[in-house]
Amino acid sequence: QSVLAQPPSASGTPGQRVTISCSGGRSNIGSNTVNWYQQFPGKAPKLLIYNNHDRPSGVPDRFAGSKSGTSASLAISGLQSDDEAVFYCSAWDDNLNGPVFGGGTRLTVL
Amino acid sequence: EEQLVEAGGGLVQPGGSLRLSCAASGFTFSDYDMHWVRQFPGKGLEWVALITTDGDTHYPDSVKGRFIISRQNVNTSLYLQMNSLRDGDTAVYFCVCEGFGMGAFDIWGPGTMVAVSS
Numbered sequence: 001q002s003v004l005a006q007p008p009s010a011s012g013t014p015g016q017r018v019t020i021s022c023s024g025g026r027s028n029i030g031s032n033t034v035n036w037y038q039q040f041p042g043k044a045p046k047l048l049i050y051n052n053h054d055r056p057s058g059v060p061d062r063f064a065g066s067k068s069g070t071s072a073s074l075a076i077s078g079l080q081s082d083d084e085a086v087f088y089c090s091a092w093d094d095n096l097n098g099p100v101f102g103g104g105t106r107l108t109v110l
Numbered sequence: 111e112e113q114l115v116e117a118g119g120g121l122v123q124p125g126g127s128l129r130l131s132c133a134a135s136g137f138t139f140s141d142y143d144m145h146w147v148r149q150f151p152g153k154g155l156e157w158v159a160l161i162t163t164d165g166d167t168h169y170p171d172s173v174k175g176r177f178i179i180s181r182q183n184v185n186t187s188l189y190l191q192m193n194s195l196r197d198g199d200t201a202v203y204f205c206v207c208e209g210f211g212m213g214a215f216d217i218w219g220p221g222t223m224v225a226v227s228s
Contacts, residue, residue: 100157
């Protein structure tokens, strides 16, 4: 049972905009910034968004993060077939003194 | 190129021990807090351990008292000593660098598999 709640799946067609939600509590998302990771099968997760909405170098601006209260979301616009992956949200948890993760959302491009 | 490479995974019996290592290169290792994160076979991610640049360590309750994280800045290496291993510790273990602070892990190793089974 993951601390942060994500929908298990999401889907869209090429070119569409898809949003993935992430819900937490006061000790994590409510108090700290949110990060998003993208993971392809057999690979390590890759940092996609940090500090709620910042993108590391090389991440296209089709990926956008936002946060409000104890929830966050990742929006992917101009969906492409190679966006198919599992997406995880995470945030520092003040009670744990470490990061917590969502259970992951598998994105399918139809 | 910034890189992390883990080693030391394998099959171990319940109650046994294993020591993971992680070799870092391409960045100033001593400048960053380092962590171990694991991914269970069902895909969930769990934070396992943190060691700060000052050497302070933190663990979740699930591994506290059983796992020990350490680092050697001279040879840019991170370690995880795992004792009293349980079936539930079976996972892929990733060495990660907190490059952007607040638990934002910008560098990940490929992972090493730890299987605990009799």
